[in-house]
Amino acid sequence: MDSLEPQTSNGKSSSSLPLELVEANRKGMAKFSLVALGLFSVLTGLLVVGLLPRLQRQAELQVSAKEAKTNLLTVNTVTAHRAPTTSELMLPGNIQGQQETTIYARTNGYLSKRLVDIGDRVKAGQLLAQIESPETDRELEQAHANLAQSRAAYMQARANFLQAQSSLLQVQTNSDLAHVSSQRWETLEKQGAVSHQDFDEKYSAYKASTANVKAAEATVKANQSSIESAMANVSANTANVRRLEATQSFKQIIAPFDGVITARNIDTGSLITAGSSGANAVWLYKIAQPKMLRIFVNVPQTYIQSIHPGETTANILVRELPNQVFTGKVVRSAKALDQTSHTLLTEVQVPNPDLKLLPGMFAQVKFILNQASAPLMIPANVLVVRANGPQVALVGEDQTVHYQKVALGRDYGSEIEITSGLSGNESLIVNPTDDIVEGIKVRGVAAKQKLNH
Numbered sequence: 101m102d103s104l105e106p107q108t109s110n111g112k113s114s115s116s117l118p119l120e121l122v123e124a125n126r127k128g129m130a131k132f133s134l135v136a137l138g139l140f141s142v143l144t145g146l147l148v149v150g151l152l153p154r155l156q157r158q159a160e161l162q163v164s165a166k167e168a169k170t171n172l173l174t175v176n177t178v179t180a181h182r183a184p185t186t187s188e189l190m191l192p193g194n195i196q197g198q199q200e201t202t203i204y205a206r207t208n209g210y211l212s213k214r215l216v217d218i219g220d221r222v223k224a225g226q227l228l229a230q231i232e233s234p235e236t237d238r239e240l241e242q243a244h245a246n247l248a249q250s251r252a253a254y255m256q257a258r259a260n261f262l263q264a265q266s267s268l269l270q271v272q273t274n275s276d277l278a279h280v281s282s283q284r285w286e287t288l289e290k291q292g293a294v295s296h297q298d299f300d301e302k303y304s305a306y307k308a309s310t311a312n313v314k315a316a317e318a319t320v321k322a323n324q325s326s327i328e329s330a331m332a333n334v335s336a337n338t339a340n341v342r343r344l345e346a347t348q349s350f351k352q353i354i355a356p357f358d359g360v361i362t363a364r365n366i367d368t369g370s371l372i373t374a375g376s377s378g379a380n381a382v383w384l385y386k387i388a389q390p391k392m393l394r395i396f397v398n399v400p401q402t403y404i405q406s407i408h409p410g411e412t413t414a415n416i417l418v419r420e421l422p423n424q425v426f427t428g429k430v431v432r433s434a435k436a437l438d439q440t441s442h443t444l445l446t447e448v449q450v451p452n453p454d455l456k457l458l459p460g461m462f463a464q465v466k467f468i469l470n471q472a473s474a475p476l477m478i479p480a481n482v483l484v485v486r487a488n489g490p491q492v493a494l495v496g497e498d499q500t501v502h503y504q505k506v507a508l509g510r511d512y513g514s515e516i517e518i519t520s521g522l523s524g525n526e527s528l529i530v531n532p533t534d535d536i537v538e539g540i541k542v543r544g545v546a547a548k549q550k551l552n553h
Contacts, residue, residue, distance in 0.1 A: 209233030
């Protein structure tokens with residue numbers, strides 16, 4: 101056992117070394133082990149950092165090599181979807197009264213009374229203003245005098261006519277008597293009882309009475325013409341009186357219907373000129389009926405089949421009344437499109453019993469349109485427009501590309517209606533490039549694209 105003990109350079113065993121030296125050797129070995137372990141960890145980390153990206157690139161290269169080997173392009177695909185059975189159409193419009201008019205004067209003069217002002221509610225037939233027209237009053241007085249004069253002339257002409265008739269009757273009687281006497285004297289002259297001279301005198305008297313009858317008849321006819329002329333004068337003067345009476349009645353400005361005075365253009369003492377045209381024409385009032393309003397909107401051509409007068413309803417929205425929705429109904433349309441905008445002028449009537457809506461307001465008219473068959477919708481980025489029409493690129497079950505012609509409907513910007521050409525189950529290529537040609541094989545990947553109408 102003693103021979104196995106380690107020997108030092110001087111022949112002594114290690115056990116004979118001092119205890120401090122042995123302890124120093126042990127600490128040195130521990131430090132060396134820690135340094136070695138740290139170096140091993142660093143080398144291992146560097147190996148991992150350098151190896152993992154290389155392995156990842158190698159895997160990607162293997163995938164790319166596999167795809168290149170199969171020669172298939174990867175494309176994103178989506179499918180069409182059905183639009184909702186109901187859709188909304190929002191159009192702008194101006195609110196108007198169902199009845200609106202501008203009131204003008206029908207007679208000349210000056211305003212003596214003004215009884216209403218803007219904002220006043222009036223009833224049909226209510227007096228709004230009073231016009232004084234002295235000239236019209238004097239003309240009416242003169243017309244009455246002319247009428248009385250013409251009536252007197254008519255009565256005189258009638259009296260002359262009756263007198264002429266009496267004279268005609270008298271001369272006709274004398275002529276008949278002269279005729280009988282002439283016939284008697286002619287018989288006596290033939291018998292020789294009287295001379296020819298006496299017969300000639302009787303015959304001449306008969307001829308003279310015949311001429312008197314003709315003259316009396318002419319006088320009767322002349323007097324009859326005078327009566328007709330006098331009657332015409334009476335009628336003309338009567339019509340003139342009625343015209344002036346009607347003109348005089350226009351001195352009172354009355355409301356044509358129930359409504360609200362929306363504008364006034366006159367004051368007491370203003371000079372009033374009759375008529376609605378000309379440089380001196382001045383309107384008096386503007387009146388509107390606010391309890392039933394109407395809005396005219398221009399409906400695009402693509403929507404006219406969904407809007408029916410008497411059936412289609414609409415919601416009226418006004419920005420100044422954000423929490424209120426007013427319901428109206430389509431009552432009529434122009435039945436013809438505007439040649440420039442290709443829109444249909446449509447009238448919507450809105451009840452306004454509380455008078456919250458005011459004529460002249462700007463509003464949005466929202467139509468809720470029902471569709472019997474909801475059309476297919478596709479995203480705009482799958483559409484290909486070529487010289488032979490719009491198309492979409494389809495990926496078949498055998499991964500073959502086919503370009504299908506489609507017919508387009510309404511364009512909503514991000515989506516487009518398809519009226520024919522698709523069934524709805526096809527895989528549509530998103531953003532097809534020029535590399536995607538008819539008949540090539542591709543690998544379709546469903547795109548995470550949300551389609552909204």
